[in-house]
Amino acid sequence: MAGAIAYISRDTDGVHWKKVLEAGLGPVDFRTLDNLGDKERIEVVLAWKPPAGLIASFPNVKLIVSLGMGVDHLLADDRLPTGVPIVRIMDDGLVGQMSEYAIYWALRHHREIDKYAASQRARQWKPEDFVDTIHRRIGVMGLGSIGQDTAGKFAALGFPTAGWSRTAKSLPGIETFHGTDGLARFLARTDILIDVLPLTRDTRGLLDAKAFAALPKGAYFINMARGGHVVDEALLAALDSGQISGAALDVFNVEPLPQDHPYWTHPKVQVTPHIAGATNPRTASPGVIENIKRMRAGQPLLHTVDPKTGY
Structure with missing residues (x-):
């Protein structure tokens, strides 16, 4: 099985994300914030407001996916690993x-x-x-x-x-x-x-x-x-x-x-309490699945972000 996918969010959509990812990728080693297990196995991180320094503790992470269309919540972490591609969802x-x-x-x-x-x-x-x-x-x-x-x-x-x-x-x-x-x-x-x-x-x-x-x-x-x-x-x-x-x-x-x-x-x-738009796993997952496939195949990624500009 390929490397693990970590869902780093306090939102309750983890079960839905596992379901839609398996529909597109087959069986996945899916981890949540409360059950990360062996961090060396984690290669993809799906994140929304992750704790500072957490992503840097995954030594083999290859792809960081923002669970929102903005990425400022990721770039606020000054310990974010350099050189790891960051992509945003298109939902x-x-x-x-x-x-x-x-x-x-x-x-x-x-x-x-x-x-x-x-x-x-x-x-x-x-x-x-x-x-x-x-x-x-x-x-x-x-x-x-x-x-x-x-x-x-x-x-x-x-x-x-x-x-x-x-x-x-x-x-x-x-x-x-x-x-x-x-x-x-x-x-x-x-x-x-x-x-x-x-x-x-x-x-x-x-x-x-x-x-x-x-x-x-x-x-x-x-x-x-x-x-x-x-x-x-x-x-x-x-x-x-x-x-x-x-x-x-x-x-x-x-x-x-x-x-x-x-x-x-x-x-x-x-x-209103930050509810204008909520990420929908059903509509957001196709792009995430495509980028995971591209990452594993060594192909160019979609919707990448330049950490220096935030775009």
Whole structure:
């Protein structure tokens, strides 16, 4: 039998991952965090927020697979073994979940549903002013797989949609901006800002007081990427001033979100516990299986990540 596959995560999907991997690879020596056994046998690691230094303790590891589409949780480990390829999953199921999350909160804001809920509680029949869809401009930060899918779906709904990315990209029906020079222009035309950027050295703290001030007054913010992009104090100040009319936040600088954090009770903030997109073994496993086969055959891997850039 080939080397062992270690599932390094506190999530409860280990049984499902073993099942889908065996369907594609045949019998596997599958280990979990609580039962790693002989570490010398481990050649593939499937990881989500692994304990620091653990992967380095596997002397014969040949492939590290991020169980999320982001890899910042891996690169935070300064003892990660050098020279071992890191790949990220490509999960159409997760991509779809993420776009659903963005669409839900954007439409809830766009159609003033919270105001109608308040009117219902007060037993008031109170129509709100209507904003035409063509006047509600969507801006998606990050144009990878998730960002492209999200932007495309908003455009299909009739919203003027733009995207911003680190480097230039061209997408049908989407106005695109890139780089530092394009960021201010992108923010200035965005009424609903959706963050799906990866967390890197360049994007950490990107959404600060200057960025929120660059948005049109009353803009709405949806963060389903990483909490590290946001300077919390700046967002809270923008909410309190009315510069930002509301925020739906799924990710945070500290997770779980501390019980005393102002986001929990802020009247303009909706908090969800990092559930915008969950890795689905059924839809994520084909790419993982293909990379394991490629690794064992000495072939080039798919969706590799450069540890220096985080992409």
